[in-house]
Amino acid sequence: MNRIDLAGLDTGPAQTWGSVRLVPLVREEPIAGLRLREQLYDEDVTVVGLNDGTSYVSYVPHAFVATWTDDGTPAAAYGTQLRHKESENAPRRMQVQYRRRMARRVDKNRLRFLPLHLALEGYLALHFGGPEIAWAEWSQRALRSGLSPRAEEAYTGADVRDLDDALRIFEIHPRQCGVLVYVADALAGAFVVPHPADYRALHATLVRDLYGELVYQYGLMTLPARDFTARVDDTTVRSLADLRAAAERQAAEWARFHDTVMAGTLLGGDSYAFDPVYRLGRYTLWRFLPSFSLHNDSHIGEAISDDRGRIAYLKSYRLSQGQTRRGYLLTRLAAHDWNLEATAAGLGTDTGGLALRLERAGFGHLLREDVLDHYRAEARGRRSRAGDPGRMP
Structure with missing residues (x-):
């Protein structure tokens, strides 16, 4: 599997609030053999122990618990928890909670996994071991510890302007099983679940x-999202049936435009590398990484598919331009066995240019300091010569 195929999900009419546009995804028939529920966490910081002995540290507000049946019969969803806020007199503190693994089986037919963090950990682990050959340019730290520690920054939805209000006031469709979130018409992420009841429980x-x-x-730009209004030629309408047919054509045209243009970078514009994480009976939990093309939007995420290839669960995260560049550089280095000269030639630049690109991307610590100093001096010399008009004859 190298594409995200949302077959079985239909695109509904969008709703806008400020700069946020939510596009609902509805299922004609829910996937009854798999259900999702939320498990809330109260800790400020969570440390997740990984299978290779490393740790993942982040703010983890909740986990998802997937419940499935082996024979495909419907499964009842567990309700979410309601918790009282702490009193205002409670002392300020930061709690740290240790969790075992990103995805952990907690019962015969129940799996607890950390949504989006499963995908982010896969991105952070990208070529995490560093150089496999001790090329002279790499620092001892890079050869000994690779990219450890590896860190990236992200924002919670509460920090994205208008998103909280949009989620609170928007109508949820009766058969809605997912949504695509846009901010200033940039695709921020996708969220798909198996059943409408799961979506209602997890919408917030x-x-x-x-x-x-x-x-x-x-979100800070506060550019209002433009409404896409339907236009019907009233000269062609002679009856309610004509009006209904015209409305259906408009809905189909909107869905086609959305799926091919607005969501094209996620659904058809990239080739993804899917990595299986866990088998859940007839279902498989995956995480995926993009090709890190510098010319397209890049999304990471996770998905659950059934034995027919249908997407039952999907959650994606749009990488920033800096995160895409870092993924691109690491991928190209690994493809050339971390040889700086060969990688630079593949990128159409020289070794010094690649070294300085690595420094700007936040990977300068991987190179020896004297090597970086040499390439910095070369760059300063080129700039100085470019600004020298030369001597008069």
Whole structure:
């Protein structure tokens, strides 16, 4: 699987509030054999122990619990928890909670996993081991520890302007099983669940999800999202049947425009590398990474598909331009066995240019300081010569 195929999900009419546009996804028939519920956490910081002995540290507000049946019969969803706020007199404190693994089986037919953090951990682990060959340019830290520690920044949905209000006031469709979130018409993320009851229970969790820097900045711009209004030629309408047919054509045209243009970068514009994480009976939990093209939007995420290839669950995160560049550089380095000269040639630049690109991307610590100093001096010399008009004859 290298594409995200939302077959079985229909695109509904969008709703806008400020700069936020929510596009509902509805199922004609829900996937009854898999259900999702939320498990709330109260801790400020969570440390997740990974299988390779490393740890993932982040703010983790909740987990999802997937419940499935082996024979495909419907499964009842567990209700979410209601918790009282702490009293105002409670002392300020930061709690740290340790969790075992990103995805952990908690019962025979129940799996607890951390939404989006499963995908982000896959991105942070991208070529995490660093150089496999001890090329002279790499620092001892890079050769010994690779990219450890590896960190990225994200924003919660509560920081994205208008998102909280939009989620609170927007209508949920009766058969809605998902949504695509846009901020200033930039696709921020996708969220799909198996059943309409799951979506109603988890709709509000979108404000606790993580969003990239670009999405946060677009929210600050407060550019109102434009409404797409339907236009019907009244000269062709002679009856209610004609009006109904015209309305259906407009809905189909909107869905086609949305799926191919607005959501094209997620649904058809990239080729994804899917990595299986866990088998849930007839279902498989995946996480995916993009090709890190510098010319397209890049999304990471996770999905659950059934044995027929249908997407039952999907959650995606749009990388910022800086995060895409970092993924691109790491991918190109790994493709050339971390050889700076060969990688630079593949990128159409020289070794010094690549070294300085690595420094600007936040990977300068991977190179020896004297090597970086040499390339910095070369760059200063080129700039100085470019600004020298030369001597008069």
